[in-house]
Amino acid sequence: MAFLANENFPWPSVILLREHNIEVISIAEKFQEISDQEVMSIAINQNLTILTHDSDYGELIFRHGLKPDSGVIFFRIHEFEPKDPAKISLDLIDKKLSFSRSLTVIDKNSIRQRSY
Template sequence: MFLANKNFPRPSILLLRAAGMPVKSIQEEFQGIMDEQVIQIATAEKLTILTFDKDYGELVFRYGAANPPSVIYFREKGHDPLFAGRTLVSLLLENGARFENAFTVIEQNSIRQRLYKTGDR
């Protein structure tokens, strides 16, 4: 379901897993790979990238990554390393949020999504 980028906090990864969400981790499985390789893995395995790295917007939209993976970009890190995990658990389990075929930006008090064009994924 998710691919946590190298900058995604481990406590949030563990929280998501404890909530029953499958999460692969770049830190655990693919240390040192480039962003383009993260996109390749996410695309091949149909995983949504979790990241604090704003470069993914540029990689997906400006450079036109073919068949882009869904990305959830956290613009702010919050007050603790569990912020991202808690936010996702709340959005998914309590609010039924959907992140497929979209680039999603999560801020402290707002969420924005840019849907991919049909056929992009």
């Protein structure tokens, strides 16, 4: 499993995932200021699961048909410590949750998935 961390995904979370031997490509590190469509294109072409705090990805999937096979994880969490998204991701990986062809929405009280 490999991830593509959107520009808004906290750097400490990228580092924590890497420390747990999770492959993470960071938009902020390699592709600064590219569009959401370009992020989707990279994820599709490299078979990466997107990690984001940006709600626009649902629209890109369901209205515009950009559907990465590895899925998108949208963190709808407004108050968090910088490592919290990584901790949540690691917990989901440990639980063997599949992100494939799904929009996974994580908020304060729940985790929901919508297949595409």
